[in-house]
Amino acid sequence: MTDINHIERLKTSDMELGATEAVQRHATRHVVERRPISQRKLDFEHSRPRWLREMAAEATGVFFYVYPGIASTAAFFLNDTEPIFGSLFQIGWAYAIGIAFAIITCGPTSGGHFNPAITLCFAYWQGFPWKKVPYYIFAQIFGAFMAGMILMGQYHEQISAFTAASKAAGRGTVYNGGPASILCTFPGANQNNLGYLFLIEFFVDSFIGIVIWACLDPANPFVSPVSAPFTIGLAYANMVWGFANISISTNLARDLGTRIVAAIFFGGEAFSYKNYSWIAILVNVPATFFATAYYELVMRDSLKKIGTGRAVHAEGEEGLTRHLSRVGVIEEGMAGVLRNGGGKGDGNV
Structure with a gap:
């Protein structure tokens, strides 16, 4: 008979020995097994064109990124910028989390570009097939276009009322803070210097481009595949928080797709307002090339x-051996040099 004065506890601080054992020995719940994958399913998946899957993933990814961002912007503007309905801080987070979700859900299928400038840089620096570039860019723009169209449908009543009030006040519909700016960027009333707007967009996009390229560098010990989507998303949010109040776009597809929607609903002024649209649409490409070139070359x-x-x-192992020999690495030190990236502080060079 067990000595009641000698009660032991096992793994928990609140159950006696007998209760603990009972819990541990309790039959494990059996979850219904997943249905086996049929040959029919495998055949169907194999029959899908690869290019169509990649286009769908790129379009869906851009949709996931743009949709929450412009929805958050709509909630902010349509409620007279009342803090309870949001702020630039909220909008930045909407884009950041949307980008993370886009990479997580669609990146495994297409590689997760979601930006024409990134696609072009992948083709130039990383060997991405040039023949895929046009349909990737088309899909990206289409994803942003669909995000804008769906948002206009969902917020139709509120945007119509906002538009009517804006017209009644003599302000029109296309201006910073107006109905069209829910969808895409427009410069402020006092922003008339296109060179100034160019530099803002260029440096913002370069900042984001360097962060993206660093996150994709397999030699970077500070970013894991798990954290990369959120790190890239935060880079975008970081720039929204700092510069959205003075007009930034950050992505050709994101701006052009929604700007087309703005032109459909609010007229061609969406492209002609202060001659700004070319900055929002095109500067992202040279800025991202500058950023990736800086990372690659420096x-x-x-x-x-x-x-x-x-x-x-x-040139294979022979080429690597020749390089290490030429820079003065003895054969026994090759492994250490590779691990340390050729640093001279490891005593091997």
């Missing part, structure tokens, strides 16, 4: 990338 450590196993020397 910050990239290809030897460390080879050391992670994510890249190889173009």
